[in-house]
Amino acid sequence: MTTTFDVAVSDIAPAEAPALLAGIPQAKRRLLSSRVRSADMADGPEEELRSPTMQLAVTQAGPAVVVSVAGEIDMLTAPALADALNTAFDDTQPGAPVVLDLSRVSFLDSHGLTVLVQAASAPTASTAGRLRVVVGDARAAIRPLQITGLDKLLPLHRTVDDALADAW
Template sequence: MSTTDPARDLPAHTCSWPDPAPRVQVREHSPRPGVTVLEVIGEVDLLEADAIRNGMVALLGHGRPERAVLDLSGVGFLGSHGLSAVVRSSQAAGAAGVPLSGVTGPGNRAVIRPVRMTGLDRVLVWYPDLDAALDGSRP
């Protein structure tokens, strides 16, 4: 008498879930000579935090600007992994000898609140908007 395993007799099916659509966009631009901005738009949590880290690595690898600005004014959610990415970006910029500042966006509680609560406002100089950051005037 032979026994068969019904699970082995079934045809193999593969099931794959589509990757979720990215909830963050990262764009690098240079509004002034010597200044490069890494603009982040969207929601930054576990899955999107690498976009900030990878964007900063690319920014620092493109001829090392005199100054770098991390513009989070378009961020609607900044989770703990996003905050860690900001810290790592600051460390990478420091190691490369590039001053890094940040932009929260005027009244953007999604960024301002976690930055203040975690003490990141003592790690980087933050500005309310990109114009202030480009001018370099202390907030």
């Protein structure tokens, strides 16, 4: 079973994005076309900011769950990633790994890094040590993890198969 979510923001101010995403059930999130109004241009023309859509695919791989991400992980899309990871941890059996595939990520900012830190250091025993991160050759994912030292905290893998093999 694969579930795909496309996330971007359409005609809203940046501050309204988290509330908008929170109000939509995870299974129904499919917002496309990004146009964000600038707060400084309230009466003027809208500033169009193109942000590629972040795609999330959640796949069951035996007892493990694989969350695959493509596109940009930023302040507007990080909440959807956090929801997907939380659901993955909740929906798998205790001890089963959750693999996060970032090999098709084109941008990873501090909001995305925060989601990773929270998932890796969750205070419950049911999530501890279960997150595996796949980076492949995606420099956009590897570099921020190296710069922040998160590559030392999170087990990084080249492929999903490597991450699944390491989990057992």
